[in-house]
Structures are given as structure tokens and as C-alpha cells.
Amino acid sequence: MNSLFLSPEHVLQGGYFNSTLRKLQEPNTSIEPHNIMYPVFLLENEEAMQAVSSMPNVFRYGINKLIPALSELIEKGLKSILIFGIVETLPKDASGSSADSAENPVIKALPRLRETFPELVIACDVCLCPYTSHGHCGLLGDTGAIDHASSVTRIAEVALAYAKAGADIVAPSDMMDNRIKAIKDALVANKLQNRVSVLSYSCKFASSMYGPFRDTMKSSPMAGDRKCYQLPPGSAGLAARAAARDVAEGADFLMVKPGLPYLDIVRQTKDRYPHHPLFIYQVSGEYAMISRCGDDAEVRTTLMETLTCMRRAGADCIITYFAPLILNIIGNKQ
Numbered sequence: 001m002n003s004l005f006l007s008p009e010h011v012l013q014g015g016y017f018n019s020t021l022r023k024l025q026e027p028n029t030s031i032e033p034h035n036i037m038y039p040v041f042l043l044e045n046e047e048a049m050q051a052v053s054s055m056p057n058v059f060r061y062g063i064n065k066l067i068p069a070l071s072e073l074i075e076k077g078l079k080s081i082l083i084f085g086i087v088e089t090l091p092k093d094a095s096g097s098s099a100d101s102a103e104n105p106v107i108k109a110l111p112r113l114r115e116t117f118p119e120l121v122i123a124c125d126v127c128l129c130p131y132t133s134h135g136h137c138g139l140l141g142d143t144g145a146i147d148h149a150s151s152v153t154r155i156a157e158v159a160l161a162y163a164k165a166g167a168d169i170v171a172p173s174d175m176m177d178n179r180i181k182a183i184k185d186a187l188v189a190n191k192l193q194n195r196v197s198v199l200s201y202s203c204k205f206a207s208s209m210y211g212p213f214r215d216t217m218k219s220s221p222m223a224g225d226r227k228c229y230q231l232p233p234g235s236a237g238l239a240a241r242a243a244a245r246d247v248a249e250g251a252d253f254l255m256v257k258p259g260l261p262y263l264d265i266v267r268q269t270k271d272r273y274p275h276h277p278l279f280i281y282q283v284s285g286e287y288a289m290i291s292r293c294g295d296d297a298e299v300r301t302t303l304m305e306t307l308t309c310m311r312r313a314g315a316d317c318i319i320t321y322f323a324p325l326i327l328n329i330i331g332n333k334q
């Protein structure tokens, strides 16, 4: 007789023949409402609602359309959102002055969102690229290269403006060195450090999977690309150093973006910083791929499998355009 059949340690299938036992074999991979964050695109026109052609079932909202949409999702359990402002008529200039002007859609919407949904965790993306005439995430110096010092100062100003307007979390997505410390210092100086946290896009790669998002945000750079500040896709070392930098500067939460092709970076980051909640941004390219992977049932099972794998790799929260669908799926299970 083959001795393999006599080795008890090689007999595995008795441990997962039943769905309850399978759950025990997948610790820390459950998907509950606090494990997902919903990104929303906010328009200047308060009554507008626009479909995003490259992303099925994703819309850009004016605040008067966003509030009823969120109400429905909060009923189903939604706990947190990440807001991106989109300007269509406000001026874009070299310093991104519309990022924190009184007319900025995020600045205007935050007090209303705060009042309407007191329990909702509201995170705001902080970057200059949607508001700069050149489309870069920082300010440019005379040579056309990013001017680091003035960029960091400006990014901290914008983060502070969102914090003052009611954001719970500010999330700098620019990838400039030292902006986390600048933001933290600004929060402390304004006595906001105990009610506003910083979610750093710490490991953000220069990915080709952001295409549909740039289409949504109308934020592609006019010249050049973002490879001088976003990480090269092959570099696990830079990702480790970027996370270390942001932890040292005081980030409350870390992020890996995109998600699925970068799960080794998720595991690496979680192993090094087990005490920092870790976010994944499931990006627009991932959304587009999964949306088109088959019929409705196949989309649902593929989606839930990818979320489980992200949790297995070490993610605590997944920022995903699929949040409405996920809430339906997990709501129907309970």
C-alpha cells in the first residue's frame, strides 16, 4: 500500500468538506461593511448626475444627487466613502487654487454630508492634479520639474482645508516625499489631530490600470507622466521604503494601489506594519476587468474571490467602486 495514505498529516479534505469548516480555514478574510470604502466623484453642478462611460454602473454626482444615493447605501450598511472633487468650470491654474477655494465642490459638500450622515466616515482624496493646469500632482519649478518644497506646502494646505470643512480622513495621493509629516504638522497646529486621520497612498504604483479613472477625473497630465513620483511596478524595495517613510512621518493608515497584481506588496506591508490598518485601492482598471468577466453571477463570484484574496494578503479595508454590489451580496447572505 502507498504509505502516503497512511500519513495523517497528508489527509486534508476531512478539514473542509463543510461550509462552516471552510470558514474556519479562512481566518480574517470575511467581508463586512467596515472592510469596504466607496469612492465617489463629486461634480460642481449640484443637480448633475453623469454616467462614466468606461465604468459600468459608476456615476459622477452633484451633491443633491449624491445624498439620496448615499442614503440608500448607508441603509444597507455603508460605513465609509472617499471623495474626489471634479471641476468643470472652475479655473485650473499652476498652483491648483481651485482645490481648496470656497467654490470647490468638496469644500462645499463636506458640511452638508457631515450633517446629513453623522456616522459616516468621510475620507477626502488630497491631490493637486485635478486642479492644476499642467495636470501634475505637485507644483512645477522653472525647469518644468516638480518643485518639492512648494508642492508639499500646498498639499498640506489643501488637506487642512478639507479637515476644517469636516473630513474625518485626509488621503494624500500625490506620493511626494514628506507630505505626511507636513499634513500631520498642519493638523496639530490647528488642533485637529484628534479628530482627523491621515490615510497615505503609501505604495502607489505607476500603473497602466488607472486609465478609466483618469477619463472620469479628466486629470491626465498635459505633458510628461507621473513616473517620477509613483513607484515602478517591479520595485518591492521602493514600496517597502515608501511605507517606512510614511509610518515614520505619522501616517495612521497605509495603502497599496492597485490591488490584485500587487498582493505581494500587500503582504510585505502588512508583515512589516501589522499595527497599521492597511487599505487596498481596487482601481478602475480592475473594476473594468471584473465587470466584464462574464454574466452577473460570474461577476459576483469573481469579485468576492478577489476581495477574499485581498483580505488573505493582509488588507483591512478595500476601496472599491463595487461597494454597492458588495453591500447587496453580503446583505443577502445574512
Ligand SMILES: [Zn+2]
Pocket (backbone or CB within 6 Å): 127, 128, 129, 130, 136, 137, 173, 174
Ligand atoms: Zn494626483
